[in-house]
Amino acid sequence: MKTRITELLGVEYPVLQGGMAWVAESTLAAAVSNAGGVGLIAGGSAPAEVIREEIRKAKKLTDKPFGVNIMLMSPNAEELAKIVVEEGVAVVTTGAGNPGQYMESWKAAGIKVIPVVASVALARRMERAGADAVIAEGCESGGHIGQTTTMCLVPQVVDAVSIPVLAAGGIADGRGLAAAMMLGAEGIQMGTVFLASEECQIHPNYKELVLGAKDTDSAVTGQICGGAAVRQIKNRYTKKVIERERAGATFEEIEELTIGSLRRAAKDGDRENGSFMAGQIAGMVHEIRPCSKIITDVFTEAEELLRNKAASLSL
16 A cells, blocks of 8 residues: 555555554564554653663664654653654654744754644644644544544545645554545554554553453543543543542642553553553454554455445446
């Protein structure tokens, strides 16, 4: 499946692995890149030198392009912006801000810049800033989310910009990929399905919760208090946060509750007190597979679906 994304990034498959904080590190990123996609290391709020070390580890595991996700509101964003240049990273994805101030140095270093967007307005702004492509992420996804679904967001972003668009949110198999392509996307980003990969280094409890999730097992925190909306698997932690929000807790009070919650999920496997970020698509993830099989399964199924559907609809 060749698109402008495969040409832009020099990869076999137009698929990026989501930049999931406390999850996306060198082992996972390298596995996705070795499988023909683009793996990402999540910058999150980790110390910049930790991310530098993860980049160097990934280079030992793969000679294929991989990238770093930078949350622009994080305190380490400026340091990470320099490190990706110094370390020769191929791709940067961004969220929670405008990468405009870093664009000149990234472009001079040959880095491909692909911001994650949740609205048409932001997609247009990123194109004007010089982005090479954008990831239109619907609210079905795990982690921080916008308000618009993938089905509605992707075609509107495709119509609004001339650069390539990748679809994200609610994609875990070939049906999702085929649908995204029909909406005008030229590639996809997947996150939740890679939580259930052999190479993902999260705590086994995290994987078990994803595998056991049903279609209604996700909760969104942060909406009531006016903070950042976050989708995760329901547990005692999400219930507590939502109850505090409904009781009138301030944004600052809710933020206090979230401190350490991602680590408790990804590293400690604390089923009750961790924030197990995952998308609504978790209800379709039922087995642990290598990253290579996840990717080939998705693309093989999508190609067959698109080919067969075209044949069945011929007039």
